[in-house]
Amino acid sequence: MKIVIALGGNALLQKNEKQKYETLISNIKKTSNYLSRIIKENQVVITHGNGPEIGYLALQNEIAKNKIPPMPLDILGAESQGLIGYPLEEQLINSLRDHKKNVATILTQVLVSKDDPAFKNPTKFIGPFYTKSQAQKLKNKYKIKKDSNRGYRRVVSSPKPIEIIEKKTIKKLIKDTIVIAAGGGGIPVVKTNSRLKGIEAVIDKDLASACLASSIKASYLIMLTSVPYAYLNYGTKKQKPIKEISLEKIKELQFQGHFPPGSMGPKIQAAINFLEDKGKKVIITSSENLQKALEGKKGTIILR
Amino acid sequence: MKIVIALGGNALLQKNEKQKYETLISNIKKTSNYLSRIIKENQVVITHGNGPEIGYLALQNEIAKNKIPPMPLDILGAESQGLIGYPLEEQLINSLRDHKKNVATILTQVLVSKDDPAFKNPTKFIGPFYTKSQAQKLKNKYKIKKDSNRGYRRVVSSPKPIEIIEKKTIKKLIKDTIVIAAGGGGIPVVKTNSRLKGIEAVIDKDLASACLASSIKASYLIMLTSVPYAYLNYGTKKQKPIKEISLEKIKELQFQGHFPPGSMGPKIQAAINFLEDKGKKVIITSSENLQKALEGKKGTIILR
DSSP states (O other): EEEEEEEEETTOOOOOOOOHHHHHHHHHHHHHHHHHHHHSSSSSEEEEEOOHHHHHHHHHHHHHTTTOOOOHHHHHHHHHHHHHHHHHHHHHHHTTSSSSOEEEOOEEEEOOOOOOGGGGGOEEEEEEEEHHHHHHHHTSSSSSSEETTTTEEEEEEOOOOOEEETTHHHHHTTTTTEEOOGGGGGGGEEEETEEEEESSOOOOOHHHHHHHHHHTTTTTEEEEESSSSOOOOOOOOTOEEOEEEHHHHHHHHTTOSSOOTTHHHHHHHHHHHHTTTTTOEEEEGGGGGGHHHHHSSSSSSEOO | EEEEEEEEEGTTOTTOOOOOHHHHHHHHHHHHHHHHHHHHHHHHEEEHHHHHHHHHHHHHHHHHHHHHHHOOOHHHHHHHHHHHHHHHHHHHHHHHTTSSSSEEBBBBBBEEETTTTGGTTOOEEEEEEOOOOHHHHHHHTTTTEEEETTTEEEEEOOOOOOEEEEEEHHHHTTTTTEEEEEEOOOOEEEEEEEEEEEOSSSHHHHHHHHHHHTTTOOOOEEEEEEESEETTTTTSTEEEEEEEEHHHHHHHHTTTOSTTTTTTHHHHHHHHHHTTTTOEEEEEEEEHHHHHHTSSSSSEEEEE
């Protein structure tokens, strides 16, 4: 069966964990172990986020800017696909070493529209926190906004993914190869006179994963995150896990405002996009619960 | 025909050019134009160096190290495959836009031996030039050596490439896809108990390209550099371009010491490796002269 698995949350870097080589590798090892059965038994494309990583790359570029001209966000997105894709691929190869399957990481560009309203209203926070006076100094260079009560941060546009540029390559490989693709939501590119050009933005990795899952005609889209379920009334006393649910019902709950933009919102939107575009099943759960979720015993399962 | 083209020298960054986004893109555009005909008419894998780029990434990591723990060289190698592979892929897609060919960039690991003597004797220069006093300060952290008369630079181990880990994927794609692979000579990995593990080193991109060319059974290996020919008595009054030459004859010249380790040496060794392993033809020339070299009118052409 064709499955797209989107790794997020604690699959790569826990909240408050610093990006360190050892931490990255040990998290990736754990995640690879959880994936080891599903990738042996299915045709799988693995996608991943890059929120913390692209922030760190941008910060390195910022700190070193007097010696080395900083690179734009699309280039940093490509760098993050190497930074994460390579150790992930290495661990998957190791866990498949007695099997006849290959693993390949495909640099992935994702088409967005120049006219996406997101370019007028950047909302995606990346990188480190600044004090008010630091923020003031950076205002000519970046768009800076207050991120809740934690300080000021750079915000970038998060346009909608329209098309996975490398989809034919991914489709061709998937029969006998575990493919790592669309890392960090993909490298954002726009088209002008049928020519591609990178653009500074960060695409939501769950929306990009849904776009990829539709374009390779996957049956399942699985989004792994730090919690075992999507919840009703999340973070309140009335919090309640969502188990099996229909597409129609989840759209109703979305309309009622159960899924805030910063956390479960994009995952639910990705689920809806995929199921409305011929997908069969969406699972939202944590890595540890993946196997149980496949057996229908854990996780939020959304059915067309 | 199956061809591996290794981009080096001025294809990406001219000597003394600073790594800047605009420079990188404009150099890549020029190079893509020179490649546009050959990639339309043949099955081509493109490899590229990363000497300046991985040096800049290492320097950014170094400068920002109090805020962000630096990543090891294998991870930086993977980052450089994104940094260079993505804009190169984008330009090639643009130049192929009226053709039915795809372009894909494959993150590439290259197997080396833990026991390679290079690990005891680092020789590969990376990154920026330092003055004598700057070099003195960095001596506890890096291995630093004098790079001809141009200043001091960091040196790292450059072990021999043994196997391209993703060769099956590359072979599968090449029929209708221009593949970018083995960037920067590939990400160096060793095998312990049949498990892969990254190691800090930089593999020579020409030797890695020869290894790749052999393993996909390419007919031609083309190495693009900043000069139109390999030369006899290079840099002396008796300097003379090498035009068409046999494998036997080039081995003789290599033995006589015509090709210094830092410049033409690895290219000639790569040529010999490839031709001794069933390759048909090697071309060494500059990007501008590629088309003429294919017609036999320019460049150093080495035949089995």
